[in-house]
Amino acid sequence: MKNSILAAFLFLFAFTASAQKEVKIMSSNIRMATESDGINYWNYRRDWFTDMVKFENIDVFGAQEVLYSQLEDLQNGLKDYGHIGVGRRGGNEGEFSPIFYKKDSFDVLESGTLWLSETPEEVASKGWDAALPRIVTWAKFRRKKDKKVFFFFNTHFDHVGTEARKQSALLIRNIIADKITKGTPVFVTGDFNVPPSSEAYKTMISDEGKSLKLLDAKLRAAKQYGPEYTFNGFEMEQKEDRDLIDYIFFQGNVTIKSYQVLDAQRGSKFISDHFPVIIEAQF
Secondary structure (H helix, E strand, O other): HHHHHHHHHHHHHHHHHHHOOOOOEEEOOOOOOOOOHHOOOOHHHHHHHOOOOOOHHEEEEEOEEEEEHHHHHHHHHOOOEEEEEEOOOOOOOOEEEEEEEEEEEEEEEEEEEEEOOOOOOOOOOOOOOOOOOOEEEEEEEEOOOOOOEEEEEEOOOOOOOOHHHHHHHHHHHHHHHHHOOOOOOOOEEEEEEOOOOOOOHHHHHHOOOOOOOOOOHHHHHHOOOOOOOOOOOOOOOOOOOOOEEEEEEEOOOOOOOOOEEEEOEEEOOOOEOOOEEEEEOOO
C-alpha cells in the first residue's frame, strides 16, 4: 500500500514538473542613442544587441531608455517579436519602456501604459520629486502552448527623486494587486536606479498592505552566473562601488531555474552601459 502511494506521488510530481514550461525573460537598459558615447554609440551596438536576443532565445523582455528611433531598430532586427508601449511623453515622444515578446509563442490579452505619478493615467505626468516623467508598461499574456496566463510589467525609475522611487514602487505594487488574481504568475523587469539597500527596493519586496509578495529572482534562482553589479558605465576597469540596479521580480507558482548578468563586451566596447539580466522561469 505504501509503495503504491509513493509511486502515485512520484508520478504526480513528475507530471506536474513536465507540465510546466520554461520561459526565458530579460531586463535590459539599452542606453539611449547619443553620439557622445563614441565607440559605444547605439549605431555600433544595435545589431549586436538584436543578435544577442536571438542567440539567447529570449521569450519576453523589458527594455529601458529606448528612443523611438531605437524602437524602430529593434523592430527591424527582431522580426519574430511584437512589442507593447508608448513614449513617456505620449505617443512616440520621449523614452519608451517597451515589452517585446515572441509573436508565435504568446497572445496579448490586455496591455497599457501608466505614469509613475499621483495621476497615473495622465499622459506625461511627473510624480513627487522626479526629474522626468516615468512610466510602467504592462501586458497580460497567454502562452499559446498551454493557455497559461501571466502578467508582465516593465519600468524605469527616476534617477534623481528618492521619494519618487519609493512612491513608484508602492504604485506599481498597487497596480499589480488590482490587476491580478491569486496565484497568477507576475514578472516585473526594470532599471530601478537603486541598490538592494534602498527604500524603493525594500518597498518592492515588502509584504505589507496588499496581498502581494514580489520576490527578487536573483535570490530565488537555483543557479547564478555573472558579476554582482549591472551598471558598468561603459568602463573597462572594475570598481568596488559599481551598483546592482537592474532587477527582475516575480510572484506566483514560478520556479527560477537560473539567473544571469550577461557581462557582454568586445574589447573596449559594451553592449550597453547596463548589463542585461536574464532568467529562466518555469511555470
